Amino acid sequence: MSLSRDDVAGVAKLAKLQFSSEELDQFTDQLGRIVSFVDQLNQVDTEGVDTMAHPLDVESVVREDQLADSLDRTDALKNAPKQDGEFFLVPPVMAK
């Protein structure tokens, strides 16, 4: 299938990415070519074939809920762009 500039702008919004007008043109072109390339998967007959999301037969792993040490707060906060020693600080969700 082919992708329009609007399609790409819509995907960018879902991906929480923003592009300049020039970048949007470039991504529309490149993503279009990649999508045409992967479209060759349609040549494969997959009727009745199960999906394979994982190479192992993964089972849910359960364990007893036990009290154990975890990261201390200083370590957990040390890479935060903004913090006050107790919390991660973020800009307001909505403007005042």
Place this chain on the structure above:
Amino acid sequence: MNILELSATEIASKIAARELSSREVTAFFLERIDTLDSKVVAFTSRNAQALQQADEVDRKIQAGELSGALAGVPLAIKDVLCTPEMPTTCGSQMLKNFTAPYTATAVQKILDAGMVVLGKTNMDEFAMGGSTETSVFGPTHNPWDLNRTAGGSSGGSAAALAAGMAPISIGSDTGGSVRQPAAFCGVCGLKPTYGRVSRFGLVAFASSLDQVGCFAHHSSDLAATLQVIAGFDNRDSTSVNAEVFDYSASLGDSLLPLKVGIIREHLENEALDPDVRAAVAKTQDCLRELGAEIIEVELPHTNYSVPAYYVVAPCEASGNLSRYDGVHYGFRQLGETEDQPLESMIAASRSEGFGAEVKRRIMLGTFALSEGYSDAYYKKALRVRRLIARDYQQAFEKVDVLLGPTTPTPPYELGEKVGDPVQMYLGDLFTVGANLAGLPGLSLPAGMTEAGLPLAVQLQGRSMGEAKLLQVAHQLQRAGLFVPQVACVA
């Protein structure tokens, strides 16, 4: 004594026998890094504590508190594994100032084995790429020809070995990121079975494909390194709870009977360079002389592995990389939209913090998972993935290992493919199948082109069949398929 002529296990033996110390060996490699890395750009950071840590290892070895096949040996670690003493950047602006608060399991096992970390190595941003050109630190140069790529994404780890700046290195392989740079740099590289090595502390790219792997000049050193890093980890519920073989002990065992499958589709591929084809033929002859039976096998869906991979991997990446939001760690940039300051900050941080290839893959994955398209793209790719895995299963009913090329061509020039994503992706033609199916693969050197560029071949094996791959690689090396070499960086 020339340390560069010793294998890693020989270095460890000499340290144990007190003919060398870990400090001397560590200092030797640190000095080579100082001299050569401005040209190669294999490292993103160096371990300022390396010599003190080597002293501590020496003390423990002398006190009899520490022994092991690699005790005292220094190594380099790809900048995608968490280390609390050095930054873990993933080659990205996003994590340029990130220092992990915990240690990756593979790294912890390395430290427990008495190995000394020299530094972290350069990589394509978030391990997405095949040339190490998408790193925020700039490209790694191939020590055999500085104008050419060292491969990727673990280009720094492979180049560090080729230039003699480390005897062992660690990488990660999601679609060929250990095997392809190993091939381009003329060293051995192993991607173990999915789940053989814990992914705890490995920064996630595509979680059903990612696996920690290793590089060495000698197949026997790969065996010793796998021995150190392999094993179940209760902090990674996808690590395989199975016994770790003694990979080193079986290296010299008789190979026979050995059935080697030659992958017809790979040798018939038009993209395959004649020199690479000749390297596969030479390896085939060498195996025949060792007594192996050579059988042609088919992997009928192998040519769909690149398109399947470039749906599955970006889908998983788009989810994994959604964690980079400028809140808990990583790069933050305040946005310009005043009515939604938080949302705007998240989008601005991601847009500035990620490079073009990472954004392309996030976009591709987000598209392929979006409403109305996930059946046509994501689920379709997962069905094709099942067929690819079945092809391998059927092939391994007939043969013990598969032989083929690692890459379509010898290393290409920097800048040659970086502008054309699809061309870059096609370089993964022979490697992504093993990741989709979760199988082990090993790239080993197989001579040089006339221009002096490394050639390589790939062995692929059954699930958990690393011992067999290492054994075949070791005996090919012993039979003279290749001689470990360090490039003269000029």
